Amino acid sequence: MAQTAKxxxxxxxxxxxxxxxxxxxxxxxxxxxxxxxGLTVPMAPTKGVARDVKPTTTA
Known part of the structure; x- marks a missing residue:
């Protein structure tokens, strides 16, 4: 009984x-x-792509 509760x-x-x-x-x-x-949905990165990469801006 205790095992199933865990x-x-x-x-x-x-x-x-x-x-x-x-x-x-x-x-x-x-x-x-x-x-x-008639809109597009932005795609999230896949699991193979690093999520902590910040996009570069040119200004």
Whole structure:
């Protein structure tokens, strides 16, 4: 009984798989809405790209 209580996640904390699924659904919905209004959706960097790289500005 104590073992199962340790392994259970809180109800308000979704699993990583559930978060990935929700993110994918959100991206699809954003793309559909952008297509409907003739806009483009900015793409997030993929996992292979470093996220801490700052864009260079020319001014």
């Amino acid at each position: 392994n259970r996640q809180p109800a308000l904390m979704p699993s990583p798989k559930a978060l990935e699924k929700a993110l994918a659904q959100s991206a699809q919905q954003a793309q559909r809405m952008a297509d409907a209004f």
